[in-house]
Amino acid sequence: MQVTTAGQNTLKEKHDLPFRWDFNFPGENGRAQYTVSLPAYAGVAGAEPYAVFIPRVGNQVRLYLNDQLIDAASDLDDSWQDSSKQPYWLALPTVLLLTDRSNVLRLDTTVQALRWGGLSEIYYGPAKELRSKYVMSYWWQQSSYIVIFVALFLMGMISWALWLSQREGLYGLFALSAMWGGFSAINQLSTTSWLPWPLQGIVASVALAWHIVFMTRFTLGIVGRTAPWVRLTLLATALSIGIAFVLAEPIYWTIAVGFLFLPMVAALIYTAKAADQEQSRQARLLFSVSLVVALTAMRDLFLVHLPESGISQCTLLPHALFLYVIMMGWILVQRYIEQHALYHELNVTLENRVKEREQQLSHSFEQIQAQGEERARLVERQRIMSDIHDGVGGQLVGLVNMIKRGENNQSLFDQKQLSEHAQMALDELRVAVDAMQPVDGDLATVLATLRYRLEPRLKASDLALVWQIDELPVMTELTPQKVLQIQRILLEAFTNIIQHAKATTVTVSARHIPELASIQITIDDDGIGFEPQELEAKGHGLRNMCFRAEAIGALITFQRLKPKGVTLTLTMPVV
Numbered sequence: 001m002q003v004t005t006a007g008q009n010t011l012k013e014k015h016d017l018p019f020r021w022d023f024n025f026p027g028e029n030g031r032a033q034y035t036v037s038l039p040a041y042a043g044v045a046g047a048e049p050y051a052v053f054i055p056r057v058g059n060q061v062r063l064y065l066n067d068q069l070i071d072a073a074s075d076l077d078d079s080w081q082d083s084s085k086q087p088y089w090l091a092l093p094t095v096l097l098l099t100d101r102s103n104v105l106r107l108d109t110t111v112q113a114l115r116w117g118g119l120s121e122i123y124y125g126p127a128k129e130l131r132s133k134y135v136m137s138y139w140w141q142q143s144s145y146i147v148i149f150v151a152l153f154l155m156g157m158i159s160w161a162l163w164l165s166q167r168e169g170l171y172g173l174f175a176l177s178a179m180w181g182g183f184s185a186i187n188q189l190s191t192t193s194w195l196p197w198p199l200q201g202i203v204a205s206v207a208l209a210w211h212i213v214f215m216t217r218f219t220l221g222i223v224g225r226t227a228p229w230v231r232l233t234l235l236a237t238a239l240s241i242g243i244a245f246v247l248a249e250p251i252y253w254t255i256a257v258g259f260l261f262l263p264m265v266a267a268l269i270y271t272a273k274a275a276d277q278e279q280s281r282q283a284r285l286l287f288s289v290s291l292v293v294a295l296t297a298m299r300d301l302f303l304v305h306l307p308e309s310g311i312s313q314c315t316l317l318p319h320a321l322f323l324y325v326i327m328m329g330w331i332l333v334q335r336y337i338e339q340h341a342l343y344h345e346l347n348v349t350l351e352n353r354v355k356e357r358e359q360q361l362s363h364s365f366e367q368i369q370a371q372g373e374e375r376a377r378l379v380e381r382q383r384i385m386s387d388i389h390d391g392v393g394g395q396l397v398g399l400v401n402m403i404k405r406g407e408n409n410q411s412l413f414d415q416k417q418l419s420e421h422a423q424m425a426l427d428e429l430r431v432a433v434d435a436m437q438p439v440d441g442d443l444a445t446v447l448a449t450l451r452y453r454l455e456p457r458l459k460a461s462d463l464a465l466v467w468q469i470d471e472l473p474v475m476t477e478l479t480p481q482k483v484l485q486i487q488r489i490l491l492e493a494f495t496n497i498i499q500h501a502k503a504t505t506v507t508v509s510a511r512h513i514p515e516l517a518s519i520q521i522t523i524d525d526d527g528i529g530f531e532p533q534e535l536e537a538k539g540h541g542l543r544n545m546c547f548r549a550e551a552i553g554a555l556i557t558f559q560r561l562k563p564k565g566v567t568l569t570l571t572m573p574v575v
Contacts, residue, residue: 058084177214501527
């Protein structure tokens with residue numbers, strides 16, 4: 001074997017395999033030429049071909065058989081490539097194999113410090129026999145990482161989704177662990193770097209370390225333990241790995257790997273306590289897997305990282321961590337199922353409470369509604385009593401007083417006066433009854449009803465009635481109280497005309513004025529009339545009409561006509 005390092009040339013005539021570059025030339029890059037003697041080919045024409053199987057060789061390599069180039073696995077000057085990440089298998093051309101003497105296999109390699117460079121044992125023989133060994137080795141070094149990456153990716157996406165929806169820290173920890181673990185798996189699968197060496201090695205090593213640390217933090221969270229030292233561990237592992245690569249000494253790399261034992265030991269201790277205290281299947285499973293991971297890490301340390309023969313071994317820690325991932329995924333699923341069941345139970349309880357509360361509210365609403373209806377009936381009853389008392393009652397009291405005074409002086413009142421007072425009392429009673437009838441906002445119906453009630457009195461008083469009612473809009477705010485006030489205003493107007501105006505014709509008109517958003521009702525007579533300024537001297541009747549109009553938001557005006565008569569105008573807003 002001939003070795004050329006960056007600092008010196010070293011020639012070694014013989015060296016037993018495996019040969020690990022970093023142990024022989026720590027911290028140095030260089031080239032190595034391995035010459036291996038293979039037995040003479042014992043096959044005959046048509047016999048099964050022979051092959052070479054090499055578990056690990058690197059970092060960049062070319063193979064020569066009897067000084068003939070048979071494979072250029074990589075460019076010797078391209079440090080972005082790394083052949084050491086996967087096993088090497090090559091069927092040898094039988095035409096190049098010598099049958100009368102030993103065959104010479106030469107491997108020209110270039111090596112980068114701390115990149116697992118060197119050469120493992122070489123297996124030579126029938127291709128069929130070596131193929132099974134190669135497939136098994138390829139599975140552990142390559143194919144298994146595809147399974148690990150897919151599992152980490154799927155579990156990581158599920159964890160991220162759960163964390164985004166529930167914001168629970170355990171889901172976030174598992175997602176972070178899966179993210180760094182997936183990055184580490186992708187690095188193992190790719191034989192071409194995406195960063196220059198040694199930066200590629202630093203990033204990949206830190207990713208694996210943080211995968212372990214976050215997985216440990218997740219485990220401690222499951223058993224209810226806090227870990228305030230996690231951030232310190234993350235920083236310490238990143239710094240120690242960076243120092244190991246910068247100094248390019250295997251011993252520093254071993255120390256950096258040692259830092260990873262801290263979270264593993266912590267997980268082992270805490271899960272052991274939880275398994276002992278809780279006696280649950282989940283706690284025992286956590287402890288078992290933590291023990292497997294810790295033992296696997298120790299196996300890798302003593303069989304892979306420390307001895308020179310470790311170059312022929314595969315590290316099993318990522319595979320043990322995959323077992324961790326499966327277990328953690330199962331715990332996540334169980335935890336989600338339990339939370340879902342708890343949420344379902346809470347939803348059922350909440351739904352029952354809501355139904356119970358709805359029933360209570362419905363009962364309370366029915367009681368309030370019943371009380372409101374009863375109160376409305378009482379208010380309406382009170383209003384009717386007040387209307388009858390103020391209207392019909394007042395007329396009847398006046399009629400009784402007239403009768404009593406007439407008994408003492410028969411000439412004081414005649415039959416006509418008594419009849420008029422009785423008729424007025426009867427009109428008040430009819431108006432109060434009519435006001436309680438539903439009109440659905442139709443003012444024309446209210447006016448027609450009043451006309452029906454008063455027309456006999458007008459005819460008896462020899463008054464001609466002219467009726468001019470236009471089409472009127474619906475008045476949604478036309479309540480029974482407003483109807484009563486309108487009827488009383490108009491009734492008072494007709495009574496004054498009958499008793500005092502000495503008129504022969506009365507004209508009633510109603511029209512809608514859109515630009516003013518109002519309805520105007522006018523009553524014209526051709527009587528003796530009066531001046532508007534004489535309103536205060538005309539008694540309480542006209543003033544009461546103004547007060548009633550103001551109570552319903554309306555406006556009443558009086559105007560003297562020429563040569564005779566008065567016009568009463570009642571203006572009401574339309575909403």
